[in-house]
Amino acid sequence: MNCQVCKNPINTTGFYQELKERLEKAGICHSCDIWLAHWKQRNDDNVLRISGNHYIIVKDGTGLELTVRRNGKLQTVSAWHQGLIPEVFRNALPDNAQYARRIGVA
Ligand SMILES: [Zn+2]
Numbered sequence: 001m002n003c004q005v006c007k008n009p010i011n012t013t014g015f016y017q018e019l020k021e022r023l024e025k026a027g028i029c030h031s032c033d034i035w036l037a038h039w040k041q042r043n044d045d046n047v048l049r050i051s052g053n054h055y056i057i058v059k060d061g062t063g064l065e066l067t068v069r070r071n072g073k074l075q076t077v078s079a080w081h082q083g084l085i086p087e088v089f090r091n092a093l094p095d096n097a098q099y100a101r102r103i104g105v106a
Pocket residue numbers: 003004005006007008028029030031032033
């Protein structure tokens with residue numbers, strides 16, 4: 001069976017039963033399942049998409065420190081990086097911020 005979203009084969013080998021059944025029923029691969037979940041949160045304030053990369057801002061300081069420009073404002077945040085958004089999701093998950101130089105760094 002191939003994924004309905006990205007057309008790659010769906011490989012559920014080694015997945016726990018509940019996940020395996022859910023993916024097979026939906027006809028999507030694990031990667032697309034994850035990116036669909038990000039798509040559902042696409043308008044959340046804690047989501048940053050920069051140059052095709054996906055980040056979720058965390059409040060506990062455990063993430064990567066990033067200085068970004070969003071809606072014309074600079075902000076420094078702590079964010080987890082989910083990786084590069086797959087090509088098939090790029091149009092659905094457009095950039096909503098830009099990288100900015102760290103304040104104080106030439
Ligand atoms: Zn897929």
